[in-house]
Amino acid sequence: MIEIHDVTKHFGKVHALSGASFVARDGHVTALLGPNGAGKTTLLRMLVGLLRRDGGTIAVDGVDPGTDPMTVRRSIGFLTDQFGLYEKLTTREYLRYFGQLNGMDDAALARRIDEVTELLALGDILERRAKGFSQGQRIKVALARTLLHRPRNLLLDEPSRGLDVMSARALRRALAALRADGCCVIMATHVMQEVTNSCDDVIVIAGGRTVAQGTPQSLCERTGIASLEDAFVKLVGTEEGIAV
Numbered sequence: 001m002i003e004i005h006d007v008t009k010h011f012g013k014v015h016a017l018s019g020a021s022f023v024a025r026d027g028h029v030t031a032l033l034g035p036n037g038a039g040k041t042t043l044l045r046m047l048v049g050l051l052r053r054d055g056g057t058i059a060v061d062g063v064d065p066g067t068d069p070m071t072v073r074r075s076i077g078f079l080t081d082q083f084g085l086y087e088k089l090t091t092r093e094y095l096r097y098f099g100q101l102n103g104m105d106d107a108a109l110a111r112r113i114d115e116v117t118e119l120l121a122l123g124d125i126l127e128r129r130a131k132g133f134s135q136g137q138r139i140k141v142a143l144a145r146t147l148l149h150r151p152r153n154l155l156l157d158e159p160s161r162g163l164d165v166m167s168a169r170a171l172r173r174a175l176a177a178l179r180a181d182g183c184c185v186i187m188a189t190h191v192m193q194e195v196t197n198s199c200d201d202v203i204v205i206a207g208g209r210t211v212a213q214g215t216p217q218s219l220c221e222r223t224g225i226a227s228l229e230d231a232f233v234k235l236v237g238t239e240e241g242i243a244v
C-alpha cells in the first residue's frame, strides 16, 4: 500500500506539488490522472526516493522513501520515461542482467524471463539487440524489466506510449495479472480508455494538488457526468492533457 499525505515540492519558483494526498491499495490498479505539468512524474520519483519532498508524509508499505530509499526500492518497480536499455544487449541478456542484479537465481530467472516474454509478447525481439528497437519495443522491454522480480508495488509512468493494439492488450493482461497477484499499481496516464479498461481507482491531480480520488464510476457520479473524460475535465477545470 502506498500512502501520501499533504506532500509538497518546489523547484525554484515552480510549485510542482502543493499538497498532494492519496492512498493506493494492494490488489488495485490506481490511475494517476492530471494535465501536463500537474506533478505526476514528480510524485512518482518521490515515491522511490529519487527526489526529496519539502513537506508531508509518504509511506510505501509503511516505509518512508525519504529516510530508507533502499528498502523501498527493493519492493518497487518503476517504469520511468527513461527506458535505460543497453543497445548492445539482446532482450534476454538485458533481462538476465537485471534479474541477477535483483538477486534472482538462474533457474527462477530463466522461468520468469519465459513468463514475461509470454505476457508481453516479446518472443520476436528476445534474441535481438536493443539497437534499432522501435518506441513500442523499447517500452515493452523496459516494462518486462520492471515486472521481472515481481515487486509488490509498481509505478508506471505513461506505459502505453507508442504501443500498438496488440501491445496495449498485452499491457492490459499484465495489469490484470498484477492485480490478481495483489500488487499495488500506480499508473500515470493521459489515456482515458486505459483508465476505463484497467483501473480500479483514479486519483486526479491538478496544479500539484489532489482534486479527487475514487472509482471511475464514483467520479462520474460525483460530477453528475456519464463520461470519465468529461468528468475529469470538470474536476480539473481545463481541457489540457487528455489523449483519446
Ligand SMILES: Nc1ncnc2c1ncn2[C@@H]1O[C@H](COP(=O)(O)OP(=O)(O)OP(=O)(O)O)[C@@H](O)[C@H]1O
Binding pocket: 011, 014, 015, 016, 034, 035, 036, 037, 038, 039, 040, 041, 042, 043, 241
Ligand atoms: N527538475 C525540475 N526542475 C524544474 N522544474 C521541474 C523539474 N521537474 C519538474 N518540474 C516542474 O514541475 C511541474 C510538474 O512536473 P511533472 O513532470 O511532475 O508533471 P507531469 O504531471 O508528470 O506532467 P506530464 O503529463 O507533462 O508528464 C512542472 O511545472 C515542471 O515543469
